[in-house]
Amino acid sequence: MLNWILLFLIVWIFITYVIFLWVKRSKKITDVTSYDDLERLNNHDGNFQYLNNGFYLLNTKDENVIKWNEIDSIIVKPISFNDDLLHFSILIKVKSDYIEINNQTEGFQKFTNKINENLAVSDWSWKWRLHSKVVENVIIYERFQD
Numbered sequence: 001m002l003n004w005i006l007l008f009l010i011v012w013i014f015i016t017y018v019i020f021l022w023v024k025r026s027k028k029i030t031d032v033t034s035y036d037d038l039e040r041l042n043n044h045d046g047n048f049q050y051l052n053n054g055f056y057l058l059n060t061k062d063e064n065v066i067k068w069n070e071i072d073s074i075i076v077k078p079i080s081f082n083d084d085l086l087h088f089s090i091l092i093k094v095k096s097d098y099i100e101i102n103n104q105t106e107g108f109q110k111f112t113n114k115i116n117e118n119l120a121v122s123d124w125s126w127k128w129r130l131h132s133k134v135v136e137n138v139i140i141y142e143r144f145q146d
Contacts, residue, residue, distance in 0.1 A: 041109045041110075042109055042110055044106070044107055044109070044110055045107050045110060046105065046107020046110070047059060047105055047106050047107050048107045048110070048111055048114075050114065051065060053065075053068060053069070054066050054067035054068050054070075055111075055114065057099070057101075066094055068118040068119060070095065071093070071094055071119065071141065071143065072093040072094060072095070073141060073142045073143065074092050074093075074115065074140050075090070075093075075137050075139050075140070076088055076089070076090050076091075076137065076138045077089055077091060077138075078136075078137075087104070088103050089101060090102075090111075090112075115140070115141070119141050121140050121141050122139070122140060122141060122142070
């Protein structure tokens, strides 16, 4: 009888350990379950490299620096609603080019913070409005043209 109890305990500990490792490995940088997770997300560069005057996207064909003062406009547009989650993208117009970044891009949270830090955003509540399932495009920045 004691052997069966000991075997049961060993198997139970092994299964618990395997589940713990699986959960730990399956956690993504974007999973937020605590304030520390949120802080880590706000500081995670992800696919972006930041400079004093701009940024560039890593792992793209064109890794040109996008300067903050060359951005003409930024539009946030909803893509889809899926399982009560809102998927949206940020459309950045620089000169005659458009760059689209969606909210699944690694480093997206820090990027949105950088937008607010470096540009005269017209509507500071844009991030909260997105989470309220706004279905229209939101223009958050337009550079004044002479």
